[in-house]
Amino acid sequence: MLTLGTALAFAGAAIAASFAGVGSAIGVGIAGQAGSGVISEDPDKFGNVLVLQALPGTQGIYGLLIAFIIVLNIGVIDGNIKDLTTYQGMALLFASLPIAIGGLMSGIYQGKVAAASIYLCAKRPEETGKGIILTAMVETYAVLALLISFIMVNGVKL
Amino acid sequence: MLIQMKKATLYALKEDRDSILLALQRDGNVMLIPSGDEAALPGAESVITEAEKTNGAIKFMDMHVGKRSFLASRTPVAYKHFLQDTPEAVDLAEQVAVLEEKIGSLRNEALTMRAQADALKPWQGLDIPLEKLAPTTFTNYFAGYLPELEKDEFLEEISSLTAETIVLEEAPEGRAIVVFAHKIASAEVKHFLKAHDFTDVVFPKRVGLAKAIAVDLTEAAKMKESLADNLEDEGIKIASRKEELHLYYDQLVAKQDRMALSGEETQKTFFIQGWVRADKTEMVKKAIGDTTSAFDLNFTEPEEGEIPPTVMENGKLSRPYEFVTELYSRPKIGSLDPNFMMAPFHFIFFGMMLSDAGYGLILTILLYLVLKLFNPRDSAGKLITVIFFGGISTVLWGILFGGWFGLEWHPLLFAPMKEPLKMLALCFGLGALHLVTGMCMKMYLLIKRGQVWSAIFDELSWLVMFAGLFFMVLLPGEVGKYIALVGAGTIILTGGRANKNILTKFLGGLLSLYNISGYVSDLLSYSRLFALGLATGVIAMVINTIAQMLWESGTVGIVVAIFVLIGGHIFNILINVLGSFVHTSRLQYIEFFSKFYEAGGKAFVPLAIRTKYVDVTK
Numbered sequence: 001m002l003t004l005g006t007a008l009a010f011a012g013a014a015i016a017a018s019f020a021g022v023g024s025a026i027g028v029g030i031a032g033q034a035g036s037g038v039i040s041e042d043p044d045k046f047g048n049v050l051v052l053q054a055l056p057g058t059q060g061i062y063g064l065l066i067a068f069i070i071v072l073n074i075g076v077i078d079g080n081i082k083d084l085t086t087y088q089g090m091a092l093l094f095a096s097l098p099i100a101i102g103g104l105m106s107g108i109y110q111g112k113v114a115a116a117s118i119y120l121c122a123k124r125p126e127e128t129g130k131g132i133i134l135t136a137m138v139e140t141y142a143v144l145a146l147l148i149s150f151i152m153v154n155g156v157k158l
Numbered sequence: 159m160l161i162q163m164k165k166a167t168l169y170a171l172k173e174d175r176d177s178i179l180l181a182l183q184r185d186g187n188v189m190l191i192p193s194g195d196e197a198a199l200p201g202a203e204s205v206i207t208e209a210e211k212t213n214g215a216i217k218f219m220d221m222h223v224g225k226r227s228f229l230a231s232r233t234p235v236a237y238k239h240f241l242q243d244t245p246e247a248v249d250l251a252e253q254v255a256v257l258e259e260k261i262g263s264l265r266n267e268a269l270t271m272r273a274q275a276d277a278l279k280p281w282q283g284l285d286i287p288l289e290k291l292a293p294t295t296f297t298n299y300f301a302g303y304l305p306e307l308e309k310d311e312f313l314e315e316i317s318s319l320t321a322e323t324i325v326l327e328e329a330p331e332g333r334a335i336v337v338f339a340h341k342i343a344s345a346e347v348k349h350f351l352k353a354h355d356f357t358d359v360v361f362p363k364r365v366g367l368a369k370a371i372a373v374d375l376t377e378a379a380k381m382k383e384s385l386a387d388n389l390e391d392e393g394i395k396i397a398s399r400k401e402e403l404h405l406y407y408d409q410l411v412a413k414q415d416r417m418a419l420s421g422e423e424t425q426k427t428f429f430i431q432g433w434v435r436a437d438k439t440e441m442v443k444k445a446i447g448d449t450t451s452a453f454d455l456n457f458t459e460p461e462e463g464e465i466p467p468t469v470m471e472n473g474k475l476s477r478p479y480e481f482v483t484e485l486y487s488r489p490k491i492g493s494l495d496p497n498f499m500m501a502p503f504h505f506i507f508f509g510m511m512l513s514d515a516g517y518g519l520i521l522t523i524l525l526y527l528v529l530k531l532f533n534p535r536d537s538a539g540k541l542i543t544v545i546f547f548g549g550i551s552t553v554l555w556g557i558l559f560g561g562w563f564g565l566e567w568h569p570l571l572f573a574p575m576k577e578p579l580k581m582l583a584l585c586f587g588l589g590a591l592h593l594v595t596g597m598c599m600k601m602y603l604l605i606k607r608g609q610v611w612s613a614i615f616d617e618l619s620w621l622v623m624f625a626g627l628f629f630m631v632l633l634p635g636e637v638g639k640y641i642a643l644v645g646a647g648t649i650i651l652t653g654g655r656a657n658k659n660i661l662t663k664f665l666g667g668l669l670s671l672y673n674i675s676g677y678v679s680d681l682l683s684y685s686r687l688f689a690l691g692l693a694t695g696v697i698a699m700v701i702n703t704i705a706q707m708l709w710e711s712g713t714v715g716i717v718v719a720i721f722v723l724i725g726g727h728i729f730n731i732l733i734n735v736l737g738s739f740v741h742t743s744r745l746q747y748i749e750f751f752s753k754f755y756e757a758g759g760k761a762f763v764p765l766a767i768r769t770k771y772v773d774v775t776k
Binding site for chain 2: 055057061065
């Protein structure tokens, strides 16, 4: 019999993994569309384009990471699911929100910058490095969200 | 450090021009300055065309025998050999170009024929040879396509007229029909056809039944295609001589570089200018002196308004990090070369972000092999060396944090996952050191330029305040508080000194104290050191957990688990090396460089032998 707290913790893990994953999927998708256009003109740029397309993919990983820690902490992995109090569960749910929302939005916007940088790479391949840096600027906020989510999850004593 | 540049001015005889340019190119120390109309030497045009042709030939060969890999080592060629003409390669390039064109035109013809044969498909049922389709004394004919929907209505309409219709098969353009009309009805038939969106067909100029012609065309197309295939085979044979074209291409590019700028000239003499490193002037003089004695060479300081190119020179360890700086922008002439201070931080931060000793070991060994075996040069070599150093740093941090392929094993310092606050403190500590270093570099720059007061008011005051805040936390008593107040006071009193009015001076000072928010956000940015390390560690942990679950599920599971382990960790290394490099560089650009760095230098691109395929040895 699962407690409400445990179920809320599940909800937290689900939200973290899925929202951040959706952000990354949209971002990588946008960048990929721009990328195929550029590659159709010059297949040699595949390497550069792939790096740029991969950049918005990290939000999904961050989301997975928080989800995994929650799942690990409540004992899903080793098979002994703990009974959490409702407040513990809610705390874990709230803790997952920064990376869920931050990952969702920053993934989308990072994808847009990545797409623009892919066009930059098409016109001036020697400046691809700058495009990568511009794209990584957006990721800062996903990194910060990840950090605070992690600290919060870590702070819930079970 | 940044190298002093001198401007070289050379007057010499035109008859010596080729040998002088050759000598300068071999020496590789002069960057020629375009003068006046920037015209190239006569004949440069044909060299460029030839180079393009050769490049096309190499690409054609690449298509047939595969491309050389990005890291392939270059064939060494002695300089003497590099200068020799290679008539065989000239022929070869021509041969390949002709071959390529032949293949292209054969394929094109075949394509056209197939298209024509396709277009004849709906007409195969026509039992009248195409050449017989012509007006006679009493009849006119119309052949073409009628939209399917209009067909029945049209047939109905012309049934009363003196006309005969043959309805054939349907094509994408519509239903193929031929209408024969008596001349008296011709005008009416034409009118009906037009009203029903009829389009005329143009038959290929051939004799016979449509069916037979289509077969002929297909046969002919097949012939052409097999001819093209034979030529392709020939291309594969020829492609084994690719090396010759590689050398020839590099020779052409070198020649093209030599001919790119003509400088000014008179009937017998010419004159060129170029930038030379101040410490290399003697070498340039000697290089020219070895070829001729009839020349005049002067080295002068750059004039007012002239911006010489930026040359950075660094020790062996910090030189690869020039790549990171160049990715941002070269330093402006007269500012600071940041590499010697940036390199150690880049090294430390990269390792902290990757922070897994196992990954570090793999990276270090792999990149060491790449560096040894393929000897990549220029920016690729620098980038790989930077990551190679990063790998070493990763091993060190991995040992300190106890991370081995996502497993924890005897951390020397502490495990960041278990003690996040300690880890954050470490990140902010290193970040503060980084920022303070940046501010000290700005102070150095200001003092070097004689702006001692700016150095004290704008930089030292902040440092004093930070030191005070630091002591407030660490030392008992009031010492820290007073030191911080001295710093803050200096900022308030002097921050607005550029303003004229005493009141705005004071307000400006108060406002400049507000800059503290900038420093705080800079500092918080270093939390990414922890977050990225966390990402590496937890993803590795996820991979290990999945593999363990599979491992326990039986024999098949064990096999899959091995694949998951290998594939997963490779993926994790790739994605996190990318992340670590990008975010480490970002910390340099946004947080560190913003404190002191002056960008905007031009690249130093001397006239030199730049090869793509061969390695020219002395």
